Every structure is written in C-alpha cells, then in structure tokens.
Amino acid sequence: MVSATSNGLHNGSPDTVRFVESTYDSQDSQQSATRLILAVRPEWASPDSKIEFVRFTDGITNTLLKAVNKKDGWSEEKMCSEAILLRAYGAGTAVLIDREREVQNHALLTKYGLAPELIARFNNGMLYRYIKGRVTTPDDLRKPSIYRAVAKRLAQWHATVPCIPSSTSPVTNGVSRQDTIGGDSNEDRDGDDAGRQLDLATQALIDNTAPGKLAPNLWTVMRKWILALPTATPEQRARQTRLQEELDSLVRQLSQRPGLGANGLVFAHCDLLCGNVIVTPTHPGDQAADGDNAPSVSFIDYEYATPSPAAFDLANHFAEWGGFECDHSMLPTRSQRRDFIQHYIESYYNLLPGEVKVDRKDEVSKLMTEVDLFRGIPGFYWGIWALIQAVISDIDFDYASYAETRLAEYWAWKAEDNGSRVASGQELPLRERRWSQDE
Template sequence: MAVKRNGFVEGSLPEELMKLLLSLASNWGDVIDMDKLKVIHLSGAMTNDVYQISWPTKREDDIRTVLVRIYGEGVDLFFNRDDEIQTFECISKHGHGPRLLGQFPEGRVEEFIHARTLSAGDLRDPVISALIAAKMKEFHNLEMPGSKNVVLWYRMRKWLNEAKCLSSPEHAKEFGLDMMAEEIDTLEEELSHDNQEIVFGHNDLQYGNIMIDEKTSSITLIDYEYASYNPIAYDLANHFCEMVANYHTDTPHILDYGIYPGAEERHRFVRRYLSSSGNEPSETEVEQLANDAEKYTLANHLFWGLWGIISAYVNHIDFDYLEYARQRFHQYWLRKSILLGTLRSLP
C-alpha cells in the first residue's frame, strides 16, 4: 500500500488515528500488533475515503474490525461536519446505522457493520427494493432535533454561489451558472405545495449507502452527510435517479438513463413505501406521490450537478466530477421540457 489519498498515506496511519485505535483496543481488551494490522481501502465513496481496519484479538480466530472514514477535501463546502456528527450520533441512538467509536482530526472511526453493501443491480431486485422502501419509511419517521424546515432550496443556492466562485469562466458558461438561480427559484415555486409531507430524508440513497444482512434480510442505511428535512418526494426522486449509476466500473461517473426505472417499478416502490406503516394506500395516493417524485428529479439533477462542479475543484478522489455534472445538467434540461407542463398544474 503506497498511495496517498486526501492526505492519508496508506501503510502510514495518522498518529491521532493510531492513538485512537490503540485506545479502543485497550478498552476492548485487545492488543494491536502493528505487523498484523490490515488496512483495506473500500471503493465507491465519492465524498470521503473509507477504510476497513482489522486486527486479531486475544481470542483465537477472532478478528476485530472497524471502519475508518477519512474526510474528503473541501467537504465543508457541502455541509457542516459538526451537524453531520450530531446527526450520526442521534440516528445511532435511535437504533439505526453504526455507532460512532471516536474522532480524530482527519476523520472518525465507526462501528463496522457486518453486512453486505448493496451492488447497483440489487436496487432492481424486487425483494431487496421492497426492503429498501420499508426502511426508507422507517428512516423518515425519525424525529431529529433542530429545525424541520426544508433544506433543499437553501442548500442548492449556497452550492450555486460556491460553484460560481470556484468555476472558470469556461465552465460557468458551459453549465449556465448565471441563469441557474432563476431555475432554482422556478423549481421551488412550482414544486412546493401545502400538502407535501416534510420528513427527515437521507437524500443520498445510492446503493453504496445501503447494507443488507442476508441472514435476517434487514436493511441498514449508512452515511448521513446530506441527511436533512426535505419533502418525501425528493428522497424518492434521489433514490430513483441513483438506479442509473454504477460506481464500481472503470467509468464510475457514467450514468445510464436507459435503465432509469419505469412507471411500474416506481409505483411498486412507492406502494411498498406507503404500505409499510400498515395502511394500504389507494391508487390515487400512489399515483400522486410517484408523480411528485418524478417532478423532484429535476431538483435532484441540479443538486448533484452543482455538487459535481464544486467537487471537481476541491476533491482529488479519482472520479470525473465534471463529466458527472454534465450528465446531470443535460438530464435536467431534457426532462424539464417534458415535465414542466405538469409542474404548472400542481396545486
């Protein structure tokens, strides 16, 4: 291991991380033999670098494993890390996700979830998809501290300002950043309506942030950097958009909109989501939420398009952020011409 990623030289752990691991091991009654410490980089993350660190314990054939998250460069432009840690701890207290084991200047150590991270194809498995829908509903029912106002529009405007400051004149022109404020204003006006339900959403339900225990068929949602209060339809839209991505290929930035879920698949997911609380939804309820989610894909494309532009300038993870942004913005303009008429008919 000899690759430097975001200030973390693999094979040479940061001193503060090493102290934290030794402290955790001591509390658990373990002894860390540096010669037997195993560090594995986990691929697929695009905001942070994530590592699995393991060492043998005093018990024969027993291995202690933790997850180490090294914060990506420039992530403070996307969210407040202190707020994210508070969210992480609160969700953990509710019995969701991993426990926070400790922090150090470059990142944190988390409980390692002994479950399988989903693959891109898993999102299209009807059985797994139904489990995700039910877990999403459970997640949305969490009561989190702080304001319950919609964060989406504020965050998009903040990111737009950051993108304008960072972008070259050529990129600013290419992505139409000067006209983007008007697009965000229009979307907020057209998509927001009084009867939409606001929940604590994950907002980044790509397959890599979903784990399954195949013995118990239980789903765990992880990585809450972008979690906040938003309309249900937005979180659904985000999940549907993530079905076109596969971040574990030679070209992880390429999105295949030819496999975007069709109406039947989206309706099936929405029906399972709504029925997981024990009440069978009407076809009208399913249709309404599915339609709202489809409209919110427009906001989702702008959201992650802006994220891609900013990331291209501040993050050095091996991912073509600008090409990713191009695809999201292209899809926005393509779908806007199709969805705008229905947008204007919203109450």
C-alpha cells in the same frame, strides 16, 4: 449487525461524541489509521493483536477503511463484531458538507436504532461500528427483494426520525467567504466584524430559501452549494446566476407542495446510492414475496441527510439505479416505481404513531405523481455538487463530465415539464423514455 445504542446522545447532539486529536493522512495511511484506532481501542496494542485495514472504494468523496483485529483466539464472527470503520473526509468537502450536522445526523439515527454506534470523531473524519453485511451494486437495487427492503427501510427513516434544526451556529453553518472555492482560509473570521455580518446575511439568505420550512433542508443546501460555486470568470458567474434563477423557480414550483411528514418534510438520506445500502444477514425462514429469502438492509453515510420532501429522496434513489455511469436504460419503469412505492407507503403508515386513516391506494397514486414531478431535481442537485467537486477534489474521477451528465437530466425534465421539447420537435431523451415506460 452490531446493535446500536443511544450512547448518551440527546436530540442528536454531537457534543457528547468523543473527539480524538489526531488526523488521518492518506500519504501515511497505515500509521495514521493505526494511531486513530489505538486511541479508541488501546487494548488492540496487545502482543496477540494484529490490526489490518480493508479499503473500500465504492464512494467518490471520502476514504473508507475497515479496521479488523485478527487477534489470536478470536473467531471470524468476533473479529467482525469488533471491527471499526474509519471514514476520512475528502479534500475541501467542507464547502459541500456541514460536518457538525453530519455528526448530529449520525447521533440522531443511532438514537432511533437506524445507525451503528458512533465511536469518535477526529480532525478529518469519524470512527464508527462496522455493519455486518455486503454493499449492494446497481444490479442489486433492481432486484424486487432488495428494492422492497430498501422501500421499507426508507419508510422507517421517514416515519420515525424527526426533522430537527442544525446544532451549529448561524455563522458556522452557512457559506462564508472561506467556504467558497478559492476563499481566503487564513482570514480570522471571528475577528472580522464585517466578515461576520456578511456570514449572518448569507446565512439568512440560505435559511429563507423556502420560507416557512425548517432549515436546513433540501432547498437551503442547494442554495448554499450554488453560492459556493467558483465565480472567477464571466462564464462561471453567468452559470452561477442561471443556477440561482433555476433554484428560485424550483422553490416556487415545488417547495410548498403538500407531502408526507411535518410541513411536507421528512428526515431524508439524500444519497441513497448502492454503496450506501448494506444487505444484512437474514433470519432463517424469512421469505420474500418472490420466494427468496427476504433480505434486510441498512443505510450508511449520513453526510447529506437533511429534511426534504419524501418525493426527492425516492426520486434520488431511483436515479441511482443507473450507477455512477448514469445508465439511464436501467432506471425503474413505472411498474417498478409503483411496486416500490406501494411497499414504502404500507410501511410508512404502519410505523406512524396511532391509527392514521388514509386511503393507501390514493397515497400511492399521490406519491407516484410527486416522484414524477421531482425526477429531474436529483440531476440539478448532483450537477451543482459535481461542479464544485471538479474544482476541489483530488480523487481520480471525472467530476466535470459527471456534472454535465447530471445537469442534462434536469434540463431534459424541464423541457418535458414546460413543453419546450415537444414544441421544438426534438426526440425524447433515453432517460425520459425509460421513466415513462410501463414495464
């Protein structure tokens, strides 16, 4: 893996990252991507250079290209070490993602040696160093040697990276009229005092979603997304109102619970699916508990990273064991979750500064309970996300069906939590059956 450098970044500020005034165009992929690469690597225009692009298709939001210079005389190792990743944002995703915050996240993680060097930003994306390794599959995530490595890496994130406020202004960091689906993008926000006041009021509403918690956080993100939902029809407005009410209930129930990190929040990835976990080369002789070579993993794509309860980050990762197909039969059993959490807790407390005296077995039990409580929240989170993607995305993916599948996970959890499923005599859904399975 290419070693990360601080690159002069302070407190994760995106202001020190180079900006290239150019745009990636999917209709002219080769030429536009080449222009961007040559802007940061002009020496790649030499006669003995040959730039090639490899397209990755693991994500369902962005375009990701690996730029490789097959320069005369360079070894495969050299080509790999010099490779650059180009990530172009999906259409309309500014509704969902604070891109300034994403750059801040990347810079902060680079500072702590947990992200590759961020080389430059451009009009609709970013360029960063390639991490040598292979992308995992859902099957990989279920292998003990892999999931234990993920547990240790996630603990490193949570124990060492501080939660910091957003670097963007209150006006641009929230949801404005332009940031909702169907908003008037031609309106001059800065010249519209009424619009500015609306933005400030909306931002205050978002920031105060979970009183006393650093903003942004998991709860403010979901508030922002719900506010961005389409409201053109009575059905859409009714759905938005219902989701608002559900979020308010979740905030009351879960946001103030004690947990790991400062004030119950850790710097969380919040999108730890298989495509964002990279297995990196191991050192000869490293052995895992099961006798195989112990893998090392790194995480990529930090656009959803935000302060969050650790239990959400773990529950969200466990949900990804089923892949985009949401195969609930593949979710971790209780014993698998306990094994993961034991490795997580050991790493977490080993990485905290100073000597922290806690009963680690008790900490494992407490986190098991918290993850159980949070198991339905990923469905709520990604269900809202998919409702928005169904309207804005031009990617060939059935977001509408995905939204219903994920929200159904939330409703199933709620029915168990409040006892309504038992009271109605309905059968326990597969996901809940799998979650309660011991082996």
